[in-house]
């Protein structure tokens with residue numbers, strides 16, 4: 340887990356699964372930025388400046404799941420490429 344802090348306040352975090360050298364890929368599991376601190380680049384910095392940098396330096400790839408249209412826009416903007424859509428329904 341990586342966290343973002345502003346003046347001693349925890350304002351966001353990103354989590355990934357285990358870094359498995361055999362898989363050579365990492366799943367970004369969750370990213371969250373406090374609503375009062377959104378759209379000022381914190382999410383982008385957490386992923387692009389830290390997690391993706393770490394992954395790239397090791398020659399890994401990174402995957403994630405967009406669970407909403409907003410997160411789809413966010414991931415697209417920061418360089419993730421769309422692969423496929425999936426819909427699940429629960430009753």
Ligand SMILES: CC(C)(COP(=O)(O)OP(=O)(O)OC[C@H]1O[C@@H](n2cnc3c(N)ncnc32)[C@H](O)[C@@H]1OP(=O)(O)O)[C@@H](O)C(=O)NCCC(=O)NCCS
Pocket residue numbers: 368369370371372373376377378379380381382383384404405406407408409410412413414416417
């Ligand atoms: C998605 C989330 C992490 C984005 O964090 P953020 O710090 O606000 O994102 P950034 O400021 O780094 O945004 C970078 C770019 O992504 C895009 N983007 C971010 N949020 C967006 C939104 N709600 N709608 C459309 N585009 C968005 C924009 O292009 C933005 O650049 P801009 O502000 O210059 O236009 C944040 O909105 C959040 O925590 N959402 C709730 C949890 C969630 O949906 N997580 C993702 C699935 S696990």
